[in-house]
Amino acid sequence: MHERIAILGGGFAGLAALGELARHGPPGLAVHLVDRREDSVFSPLLPDLISARVSARHMRHPLRPHCEGLGARFTRTEVQRILPEEVAVETDAGRFGADALLICLGCENNYFGDEQARAGSIGLKTVEEGLTLRRETRRCAERLLAGGRCPVVVVGGGYTGFEVASHVAYALRRLTGRTYDELRRACPLLIVDKAPGPLQNVSGAVRRWAVELIGKFGVELRTECTVERFGKDGVMLSDGTQLAGALVAWAAGVTPGRAVDGLEASKGRGGRLEVDRFLRLRGAQRVFAAGDVAAAIPPGRETPLRMAVQFSLAGGRQAGRNTLRALAGEELEPFEPTDLGYVVPLAPGEGAGVVLGRETWGRLPSMLHYAMCSVRSWSWENRFGILADLRRRDVA
Numbered sequence: 001m002h003e004r005i006a007i008l009g010g011g012f013a014g015l016a017a018l019g020e021l022a023r024h025g026p027p028g029l030a031v032h033l034v035d036r037r038e039d040s041v042f043s044p045l046l047p048d049l050i051s052a053r054v055s056a057r058h059m060r061h062p063l064r065p066h067c068e069g070l071g072a073r074f075t076r077t078e079v080q081r082i083l084p085e086e087v088a089v090e091t092d093a094g095r096f097g098a099d100a101l102l103i104c105l106g107c108e109n110n111y112f113g114d115e116q117a118r119a120g121s122i123g124l125k126t127v128e129e130g131l132t133l134r135r136e137t138r139r140c141a142e143r144l145l146a147g148g149r150c151p152v153v154v155v156g157g158g159y160t161g162f163e164v165a166s167h168v169a170y171a172l173r174r175l176t177g178r179t180y181d182e183l184r185r186a187c188p189l190l191i192v193d194k195a196p197g198p199l200q201n202v203s204g205a206v207r208r209w210a211v212e213l214i215g216k217f218g219v220e221l222r223t224e225c226t227v228e229r230f231g232k233d234g235v236m237l238s239d240g241t242q243l244a245g246a247l248v249a250w251a252a253g254v255t256p257g258r259a260v261d262g263l264e265a266s267k268g269r270g271g272r273l274e275v276d277r278f279l280r281l282r283g284a285q286r287v288f289a290a291g292d293v294a295a296a297i298p299p300g301r302e303t304p305l306r307m308a309v310q311f312s313l314a315g316g317r318q319a320g321r322n323t324l325r326a327l328a329g330e331e332l333e334p335f336e337p338t339d340l341g342y343v344v345p346l347a348p349g350e351g352a353g354v355v356l357g358r359e360t361w362g363r364l365p366s367m368l369h370y371a372m373c374s375v376r377s378w379s380w381e382n383r384f385g386i387l388a389d390l391r392r393r394d395v396a
């Protein structure tokens, strides 16, 4: 099967690219989008599954009708190999050739090759993982109510680690009726990170505020510390602490999946694909990459853009436009996104970040986070659903 443009991955970057092709492509342009899942998942809301603040159905958007509505073909299948020289891809559903490829496959949990960590912890890249964390948090609450202890360890002191820890604490407080101080003594709730400090990529004031806020949730931060051993009876930390029956959440980082891993191409830190300023894979004329999988460095920057929805959407759109230009033999446009800022969102009502160049913390960044989640959702049903869920306070 040969189609003009194949988009690999239907997350933020893939759907943004598809939208651009549908708007600006010539009539009848054959576009094929492949994804291993039927739904596009709104990852920034996954932590809200833990505390049952937003329901799973408002985080999912069905890919097949979305693609068909834009005149594209959708195939649910796993991408196994990408062949840039042949502008082709091997999948579980067979081999597809195209005139141009857009790689938008995002990233997966990074266990750094530690199989014990993979088996002994719960990540947060899928809805299923979010629901597992919710179920385990409930079990933890039951143990606390029965007079037992329930240690919680979140591995990774980045954005996701902070979010996960705050949502677990928030859920435990609601399920047990205890204060955060009481939970601190009964659990304990820990974030561990190998690095000397948490939130390495945020500004000093935002980091200080976020650390102060996470402390209010009864969460203890242990830096230069990690889980040394996972066992059936619990975990042992590198500082010697033994935690029997601990719930361990994995938020230590992400990396591209196997299909990109096996691709012979220049890669940056964390295995992300190096792209030129037009988002073209280095050395390939008609293969583009956008979103988390690409280590895009726009003009004027020295390091790749952080992994974020705004850059995935902007990158997907740019990669879509440049694909059309490449096929038409026109000059490509450089990728120069505007940085609107970032928020470290904690459980509802709390957050810290930089918004349009201004550092801010408390309710405002939290509200902006949820507003952006609603606005950037792919359907009106999900937009209104998210807002309605947040008003209800419990969707379980």
Ligand SMILES: Cc1cc2nc3c(=O)[nH]c(=O)nc-3n(C[C@H](O)[C@H](O)[C@H](O)COP(=O)(O)OP(=O)(O)OC[C@H]3O[C@@H](n4cnc5c(N)ncnc54)[C@H](O)[C@@H]3O)c2cc1C
Pocket (backbone or CB within 6 Å): 008, 009, 010, 011, 012, 013, 014, 034, 035, 036, 037, 039, 040, 041, 042, 043, 044, 045, 046, 047, 077, 078, 079, 080, 104, 105, 106, 107, 124, 125, 160, 257, 259, 290, 291, 292, 293, 307, 308, 309, 310, 312, 343, 345, 369
């Ligand atoms: C818990 C969490 C919280 C976050 N919070 C925020 C936030 O508050 N703000 C923010 O800006 N960003 C946040 N992010 C980051 C943001 O979600 C990502 O930057 C964004 O999802 C990247 O978009 P993408 O299109 O590159 O990848 P994704 O959205 O991950 O999409 C990739 C797609 O590719 C598919 N795929 C992958 N491999 C294969 C394969 N081999 N075969 C077929 N299909 C495949 C996947 O199924 C998926 O649909 C968060 C991420 C997580 C995990």
